[in-house]
Amino acid sequence: MAKQIYIISEIFPKIELYGLTNQLWRAAISVPSNIAEGHTRKYTKEFRQFLYVALGSLAEMETLLVLAVELKFTHQGKIIPLQKEIEELSKMINSLLSKLKFRT
Numbered sequence: 001m002a003k004q005i006y007i008i009s010e011i012f013p014k015i016e017l018y019g020l021t022n023q024l025w026r027a028a029i030s031v032p033s034n035i036a037e038g039h040t041r042k043y044t045k046e047f048r049q050f051l052y053v054a055l056g057s058l059a060e061m062e063t064l065l066v067l068a069v070e071l072k073f074t075h076q077g078k079i080i081p082l083q084k085e086i087e088e089l090s091k092m093i094n095s096l097l098s099k100l101k102f103r104t
Contacts, residue, residue, distance in 0.1 A: 001085050002028040005061065008082065012073045020073070024064045030057035031089070044100050051093050051100075058086050058093075 005028035012021045031054045038050025065079045 001082065001089065002032060004082060004085075008074060008078055009068075012068065016073070020064060020068060020071075024061065024068070027057045027060040027064065030054065031061075035093075048097060048100055051097050055090060055093050058090050062086050 005024055009021045009024055034050045034054040034057065038047040038054075041047050041050070062083060065074075065082060068074050069076050069079060
């Protein structure tokens, strides 16, 4: 999904490179990075915290994509597949969190 975010943001105005575009890139990279880093932690509680950060980054990405449509940087049709993927990834992370809930 991070690659898709980079591709969709290529058409954003260059003036947004250090604004919305950069923030979108950071959120997109944050999701797999936090999952990977959390997975290497010694304790399940730490892994869960990193998964929550990844969920927050997914929510941030969705918000930024909606804003990009409202600012006419892209159109709704281009972000619908990304919104579906964000929803699916959120479900997967929540399912994993649920399974990890009672582990120490």
